[in-house]
Amino acid sequence: MDHSSRPSLLVVDDDEGFVEAATALAQLRNFESCGAHSLDAARIATQRRRFDLILVDLCLPDGSGFDLVEEIGESRGPVAVVTGNASIATAARAVRLPVSDYLVKPLERSRFDALLEQAQSVWSAQYSAGDEVSGCGDFVGDSPAMRAVYRQIRRVAPTHANVLLVGESGTGKELAARAIHDLSGRSGPFVAVNCGAVAPELLASHLFGHERGSFTGAVRQHRGYFEQAQGGTILLDEITEMPPALQAHLLRVLETRSVIRVGGDSEHALDVRVVAATNRRAEEAMAAGQLREDLFFRLGEFVLQLPPLRLRGGDVALIGEAMLQQFNQRYGADKRYAPDAWSGVVDYAWPGNVRELRNAVHRAFILSDGNLVRLAPLRNAASAGADVAGCLVFPVGSRLDRMQREMLLRTLQHYAGDKARAAEALGISVKTIYNHLARYGDDADA
Template sequence: MSSDTAPIAAAQPSPTLLIVDDDRDFARSAADFARSHGYQPYLAHSLEQSRGFAQLPVVDLLLLDLDLPDGNGIDLLDDQDLPELGHVAIVTGHPSVETAARAVAKPIADYLVKPLSPEQFKGLLERAAQPVHARLGEIGRSGMIGDSPAMRRLIAQLEQAAPSNASVLLSGESGTGKELAARAVHRLSGRAGPFVAVNCGAIAPDLLASHLFGHERGSFTGASSRHCGYFEQAAGGTLFLDEIAEMPAALQVYLLRVLEAGSLTRVGGTEEVAIDVRVVAATNRDPLRALADGALREDLYYRLADFHLELPPLRSRGDDAMLIARSILHELNARYGTHKRFAAGIEATIAAHRWPGNVRELRSAVQRAFLTAAGAQIRIAPGARKPVSAAAGPDQVNFSVGMTYAQIEQEMLLRTLAHFDNDRTRAARALGVSVRTIHNQIARLRESGHEVD
C-alpha cells in the first residue's frame, strides 16, 4: 500500500480519490488526470492494499475495479472499517449482468466501462466534487467556512461591503473570527496594498499613537529615527483596528480626524502625510453598550460603521461547527503528514457543546485531540481544559459557563465596589474604566430593580 502523492499542504481541503485497480497503467494515468483537476489521489492494486487507506478521514470518490487479484471489488463495500465514502464508481473492463445486479444493491453511483474518455472521466470528477464544497461550506471567494443561514448572510454582506472604500465595523463575541472577516473584506476589495492588523488593547496607551501614526526622530526619549506607523505601512491596503473600544478617548479624537482628513501628522512632526488606507475596525463589546459606557465615541462610531456587521456566535451556526472542525483536522493532517480522522459520533459531541469560546475554542479542542490521540481516530472532549479555582472569597469572583456578559459585568462591578467600600473612583481605577462608566452601570442596575448604594 502506498500513496501516489505526498500529503497536500494547501489550506483548503482538496477532494480525495481512492483508485482500487490492478491495472497499474490505468490507475496511474487516472491519478494524474484527477490531480490536474484538483484531486488528491491515492492508489491501491488489491483489496488488501485498499484496506490500508481505512485511516483516511474521508474518500470523496472511490474508483473501484471489479476483478482484483484477491477478490471482487464490490466486496470492499462490505468492509466495516472503510472511511466515510462520498461518490462510489465501478470501472470495469469486463461488465456482466451479475455484477451490474450486485452493484444496484450497493451505494454505487456510477457503473462505467473501460476505456473511459477524458470527457467521461472529467464529468465523473465534477459530479463527485459537488458535495465536497457543500460538506466544507466554502462560499464564494471570502475564504470563510460556513453554510448556515447566519454565515450566508454575513458573507453576502462582506461581499457587498468589500468593493467600496467604506469603513467596516465588525462586532461579535471573542473567537467568532473578526480578523478572518476583516481579511475577507481585504481579499474581496481588490486593494493592492498589504493587510495590517493591530490590537488596540494590546499596546500601552502612551505608545499607541506612535504605533498607529508614526513618529519623528527625537519626538520622545528613544526615538532615534523616523518611524512609519501602521497607517503608512498599510498604504494602498487595509488597516484592521481590533478592539477599537479599548483605544483611549483622546486618541479616538485624533483617529477621527485622520479618517476624515485622509492625512496624518506623525508624533513630534508638523508635516501632513496623505494616506490611502481602508479601515476595518472590530470590538467584542456591544457597540451601543460601548457608546453608553463612554468607551467608544459616538462620532467615531458613525465614521467607522458605514457597514456595521455582527459575527454570529458558533452556537447559533448549526452544522458549521462540524464543517470547521473538519477543515481544522485537514490542516493538521497536511502539516504533520498524517491521516487521522474523527471517531464515530463526533457530530453529536460537537453539536451538544455551546462553544462559549467560539471558533477559537473549537480549534483548541481539535488540536488538543489531534496531538494526544494514540491512534488514527481522534475524540474531542469540549471544555476539558478550563482553569480551576477555589470557591470565591470576599476578594474573588467566580464565573460559570452560561452566564451572560451582563451578569459577569454586574457581578464584577458589585464585588469591586464592595471591596473598595463603595468608592466609585477607586473601583473605576481597578476595573480600568471611567468613573462615568461606573455611574452609568449603577444607574442601569437601579433601573432593573437592584439596590445599590
Template sequence: MPNDSAHAQVPSAPTVLIVDDDRDFAYSAADFARSRGYTPYLAHSLEQSRDFAGIAPVDLLLLDLDLPDGSGFDLLDREGLLPEHGHVAIVTGHPSVETAARAVARPIMEYLIKPLGAEQFGRLLDRAAVRAHDGDDATVPGMIGRSAPMRRLAADLRRIAPSPLSVLLSGESGTGKELAARALHRLSGRAGAFVAVNCGAIAPDLLASHLFGHERGSFTGAAGRHCGYFEQANGGTLLLDEITEMPAALQVYLLRVLEAGRLTRVGGAEEIPVDVRVVAACNRDPMRAVEQGALREDLYYRLADVHLELPPLRSRGDDIALIARAALEELNAEHDVRKRLAAGSERALAAHAWPGNVRELRSAVRRAFLTACGDEVRIAPGPRRPQPAAQDPDRVSFSVGTTYAQVEREMLIKTLAHYGRDRTRTARALGVSVRTVHNQIARLRESGYEVD
C-alpha cells in the same frame, strides 16, 4: 489555508480533494496544488474519502479509480458528490474504454491518465479555480461555513468589499472578526497591504506612535523616523481591533485623520496623505460602548458606515462539524498522518455551547488530535450549559459568559413585549432614550430579528 500574501484580486484559496492510494502521487499532487494557491486534502481509500462527502465541498475532486476498497466510481455513485464539487477529474494509471465511457457520460468530468504532466495538471487547477471564483458567493476567503448566518455575512462582505465604506465588526471573542476583515481586504481589490493592530495590546502612550508614526527625537528612544500602521497600510486596509480600548484623546485625532485623509507623525509638522480603508472591530456592543463613554459617538458613526455583527458558533449548526474537520485536516497535513473524527463526535460538538467560539473549537480539536492514541480523534468539549426548564415571559435569565449584546437584545425584546410594543414606556423602563430604543430595534432588524 488561504495565503494572505496572495494578490488582492484573488478572492480565496480554492480547495482540492485528492483520493488516491498511491501516496507518492497524492503527496506530489498536493504539493503542486499548494504551490498554485490551493488548499489540498488527502484520502487514500473510499472509507477515508467519505469523511468529506457532503461535509466539506471542494472546488476540485481528483479521484483515482483503483482504490484498496473499491472503485472511485463507487464514491460518486454512493455519496452523490457531483452536486457538492465544482469540478471532478478521474485520474487513472490503468485506462480502459469502459471506464473512459463511464467518465465522459457524467457532467463536469475529466478523464486523465497518469503520469500527469505539470502543464496538464496546472491547466486543470486553473480551470477549477476559475469555476470556483465565478460561482462561489456563499463563502468568504479564509472563513469556513455555509450556514444561513454565514451566508448572510458572506453576501454582506461581498457586497460592501469593493466600496470605500468604513466597516465596524462586532461579535463575541473568537468569532473571526480579523478573518472577516482580511476577507474584506482580499475581496476589495485594494493593492496595498492588510495591516492589523490590537488597540488594547499596545500601551496607551505608545499607540499614537504605532498608528501614525513618529519623527526622530520626538520622544526618548525615538532614534529615527518611523512609519506607523496607517502609512504601512496605504492603499490597503487597516484593521483597528478592540477599538473601544483606544484612549479618548486618541479617538479625537483618529476621527480627524479619517475625515481629512491626512495624518501628522508624532513630533512632525508635515501632513501626509493616506488612502486607507479602515475596518474597526470590538467584542463589546458598540452602542453600549458609546453610552458608557468608551467610544466617541461621532467616531462610531464615522467607523460604522456599515455595522456587521458576526454570529456566535453555537448559532451556526453544521458549520461546527465542518470547521472541526477542516482543523483536523490541517493538523493531518502538518504532522503527515491520517487521523479522523471518532463516531459520535459531531453530536458532542453540536451539544456544546462553545462560549469561546471558533477559537475554542480549534483548540479542542488540536488538544484531542495531540492526545489521541490511535487514528480516531475524540473531541471532548466542556459540559453543556444547562437550559432552564421553563421561561417566565416577564423574566430574563443569563449565565456567566453571556455577552452584553445578548443581554441587551433579550432585555429589549422582552420589555417591548411586556409593554405591548410601546417604545416610550419601554425606554422609560430600561432607563434609556426613545432614540436608543429606535436605534436598537433598527439594528436587530438588520441582523434578521423580528422585533415587532
C-alpha cells in the same frame, strides 16, 4: 422578474424635495429609481419587486423606517436608513437590524455615490452570475447566517466605506477584514493592529508614526501603521481599547484622510481603507465612554455583525474537519474523526466560538489513541453542576501557574471572550491578559 436591464433604487421619505433630488442623482448613475412618501407606499412598492438599494427615512407620517426594515429584512433589497436626528438609540437599533448603512442628513454626495456604486457593483455581479454565494475568503461554513455574511462582505468590499465588524471573541472578525481587503481590489497591504495589545502611551506612535527626537528613544523617523497601509486596508481590532483622547485623533485622521506624525507638523495624505472591530456592543461601549459616538458614526458607515458559532448549525462539523486536516498537516499524521466523535458536544453552545472549537479539536487530536479522534464531552454553564456558581476546584498541591492559567481561561470563557470584563473581574489590566495568552500559545487562544 425582479431585475431589469439596470439597477433599481427606492427612496422612502416624506420630504418630496429629498426624494426628487435622490432619484435624479441615481438616474444620472443609470439607476431605475422611484420614490415612496409613506410606510404604506413603501410596503406596496417592495411587495411588487425587489430593489437593489432601498433608502428609507426613519421618521415617516405613518410609522418608523425601522418598521419597514423589520418587515422585509434583506428579502426585498439591501436597506440603508437615513435620519436628520441621529442618536445612540437609533444607531444601536440599526446595528441589531439588517441595515447596510446608517446615514445622517444632510446626506453627503460622496456617501450617496458610494452607496450607489456599491449597489451597482452587486447588481452587475448578480446579473451576470446569479445570486448564489458560497464561501468567502478563508471562512469555512455554509450556514444561512454565514451566507448572509458572505453577501454583505461582497457588497461592501468594492466600495470605499469604512466598516465596523461586531461580534463575540472568536467569531472571525480578522478573517472578515482580510476578505474585505482581498475583494476590494486595493493594491496596498493589509495591516492588522490590536489596539488592546499596545501600551496606551505608545499607541499613537504605532498608529500615526513619529519624527526623530519627538520623544525619548525616538532615534529615527518612523512611519506608523496608517502610512504602512497606504493603498491598502488597516484593521483596528479591539477599537474600544483605544484611549478616548486617541480616538479623537483617529477621528481627525478619518475626516481629513491625512496623518500628522507624533512630533511633526506636516500632513501626510492617506489612501487607506479603514476596518474596525470590537467584541462589545457598540451602544454599551458608547454609554460606558469606551467608544466616542462621533467615531462610531464615522467607523460604522457599514456595520457587519459576525454570528456566534452556536447560531451556525452544521458549520461546527465543517470547521472541525478543516481544523483536523490542519493538525494532520502540522504533525504529519493521518487521523480522522470516530463515528461518535461529536456525540459529547451536540448541544454545546461554544461560548469561545471558533477559537474554543480549535482548542477542543487540538486537545482531542493530542489525546487520541491511534487514528480515531473523539471530542471530550462538554457541558453548557446552565447544566454544569457546581460550575453554575462559577466555581473552580483545585487539589491541594496544584502548581500555581496552572491554577492561574485555568482561572484566566475560564474567566474569559465566562465573559464570552470579553477581555475588558475579564480583566476587571480578575483585577488586572487587559495588557496583562494579552501577555498571559501570548505565553500560553495556540492552545490557550481565547
